[in-house]
Amino acid sequence: MSNSGGGHLSRRALIAGAGVVAAGGLMGQERAAGASAGPSAAVRIGPGDVRYENLVRGNNFRFTGQPDEIRVATSADQVVRAVGDAVRAGRRIAVRSGGHCFENLTAAPEVRTLLDLSAMNDVGFDERRQAFSVQPGATLGQVYRALCAGWGVTIPGGGCPEVGAGGHIAGGGYGPLSRRYGAVVDHLYGVEVVVVGKDGKARVVVATREEDDPFRELWWAHTGGGGGNFGVVTKYWLRSPGGGHLLPPVPRNMVQHVVF
Ligand SMILES: Cc1cc2nc3c(=O)[nH]c(=O)nc-3n(C[C@H](O)[C@H](O)[C@H](O)COP(=O)(O)OP(=O)(O)OC[C@H]3O[C@@H](n4cnc5c(N)ncnc54)[C@H](O)[C@@H]3O)c2cc1C
Structure with a gap:
């Protein structure tokens, strides 16, 4: 677990212990704020909260931010609301999924709202899109295990099982299978992403690699440029x-085995 050292509870265990409930996925191409079907607001944790010290750190203890609030989201609608609140209040936002950033991008002193997506960790198959769906808080270990056990497929991602899909995939993602299958983004069909429009409103947009997708460039922007x-x-x-194959088949044999 990312934060298991130094007697700290892990971030994931803490969130699970808080009884956060995941809400369902989205069916529409675009959905504006206020259409929440599940719990409407992300858990909000401030510096005075006993959970703050555990949640404020990612994997890289070199950098620790001092945000005014940590929002622990479990659905896209909660992310829309948290982003909307931050934009309205003029607070700089950073998003953290697996917490394995090399730099201080999520812990910069300017960051006032830290959006924690580690509890959004479902991996499944979307019949409608005929594609595997991976939420950003899923670790690579969770992704490999779910894809292998459920469908016998895999992605050519990195070897560290604790890295989060959130930052890894948008950054390209490479690993031991990349010479054979390329980078993870070579297999990226689409993204569901919360953006802020010219009107200053946060909304959910689905962007795919389909040639006629009006948001295709937004999909392309997630194929290696970083999260x-x-x-x-x-x-x-x-x-x-x-x-x-929908995705590469799992290798028959593994020369190196990672524990997850
Ligand atoms: C021990 C270790 C091993 C690694 N091994 C490999 C490897 O083998 N191959 C490889 O390709 N890379 C590897 N990496 C790099 C890793 O893929 C990147 O650091 C990745 O960005 C980490 O993603 P994260 O979600 O865990 O990190 P986070 O710290 O949560 O996020 C990293 C960056 O992505 C952004 N981000 C996170 N989630 C989202 C989201 N949902 N939406 C938008 N932006 C988001 C953050 O704002 C931040 O800028 C490794 C890193 C570490 C620390």
Whole structure:
């Protein structure tokens, strides 16, 4: 677990212990704030809260931010609301999923709202889009295990099982299988992402690689440029281009084995 050292509770265990409930996915192409079907607001944790010290740190203890609030979201609608609140209040936002950032991008002193998506960690298959869906808080270990056990497929991602899909996929994602299958983003079909429009309102947009998708450029912006530049990803869809396998099959043998 990311924060298991030094006697700290892990972030994931803490969130699970708080009884946060995940809400359902989105069906529409675009949904504006206020359409929440599940719990309407993300858990809000301030510096005076006993949970703050545990949640404020990511994996990299070199950098620790001092945000005014940590919002622990469990649905895209909660992310929309948290982003909308921050924009209205003029608070700079950073989003953290797996907490394995090398730099202080989520812990910069200017960050006033830290959006924690580690509890959004579902991995599944979306029949409608015929693609595997991965929420950003899923660790690579969770993704590999779910894809392997459920469907016998995998992605050519990194070897550290605790890295989060949230930052890893938008950054490209490479690992031991990359010489054979490319980077993870070569298999990225689409993203569900919370963006802020010209009107200053936060909304959910689905962007895919389909040629006629009006948001195709937004999909493209998530194929290696890194996370947090264009919006908050609340779901990735993975499907290899062309026909054949939906994703690469799991290798028959593994020379190196990671524990997760
Ligand atoms: C021990 C270790 C091993 C690694 N091994 C590999 C490897 O083998 N291959 C490889 O390709 N990379 C590897 N990396 C790099 C890793 O993929 C990146 O650091 C990645 O960005 C981490 O993602 P995260 O969600 O865990 O981190 P976070 O700290 O949560 O986020 C990292 C960045 O992505 C942004 N971000 C996170 N979630 C979202 C979201 N939902 N929407 C928008 N932006 C978001 C954050 O704002 C931040 O800028 C490794 C990193 C570490 C620390």
